[in-house]
Amino acid sequence: MKREDIDWSVLRGALVGFVLSVVVGGALAGGGHAVMKSMQLEFTRNNALFQGISGKYLAVDEEEKQIKKYFPRFLDLYHGGIIGREERLNWIETLRDAGERLRIPSLNYEIRSQGAFAPSFPLNLGRYQLYSSEMSLSLQALHEGDLLRLLQLLDTRAAGLYSIHACRMNKSSQVIDVTSGDKGNILVQCEMNWFTVKLADGTEIKVET
Known part of the structure; x- marks a missing residue:
């Protein structure tokens, strides 16, 4: 076939269609890449938002678990x-009742002002502070067992937590008479601390129950 025998009108239409398809295809490919990049950025943003919300939810969920676990003990x-x-x-009332119950001939006490307690060992209480009320306790006991029974009653009946850091016992007389309920045989003198936990600035902790 010779060049002059070709119907250029037919080929011209096909050639134009081919060129248009290439141009449109390229545009679609370029646009598709841009759309894909935009979608990827949107996914990254939404995924970060989801992770942030999930993290907050998990933190709240963990906090709720901690509250359920420790709050009953806190209330106790x-x-x-x-x-x-x-x-x-x-x-004071517990000491008086214990003295009467045990028939201790003489029982005296002195409670000094409460102050922040500084233990001899490291103690990290965070936002809280341990406070101590120092008490001097003096009693005339019939025998050594009276002190032990007194402390047992404090353990079971008194509110709070206490610690004894010094006790001295001296005979009140040379003759020990355990039959007399009006006169003690042993003078007992103890130094003790009553402990209370408050906020670090001294604010009292209050719980509505």
Whole structure:
């Protein structure tokens, strides 16, 4: 076939269609790449948002688990007089009742002002502070067992937590008479601390129950 025999009108239409298809295809390919990049950026942003929300939810969920686990124990310490206000009146009344119950001839005490307690070992309480009320206890006992029974009653009846850091016992007389309930045979003198947990600035912890 010779060149002059070719129907250029037919080929011209096909050639134009081919060129248009190439141009449109290239545009679609370029546009597809841009769309894909935009979608990837949107996915990255939404995924970061989802991860942030999930992290907050997990943190709240973990906090709720911690509250359910430890709050009952916290309430026990609060109602037991260890966390919260100073239970000075309770300590005095418990000592008086114990003295009468045990028929201790003489029982005296002195409670000094409450202050921040500094233990001899490292103690990190975070936002909280351990406070101590120092008490001097003096009693005339019939025998050594009276002190042990007194402390047992404090353990079971008194609010709060205490610690004894010094005790001295001296005979009141040369003759020990355990039959007399009006006169003690042993003079007992003890130094003790009553502990209370408050906020670090001294604010009393209050719980609505």
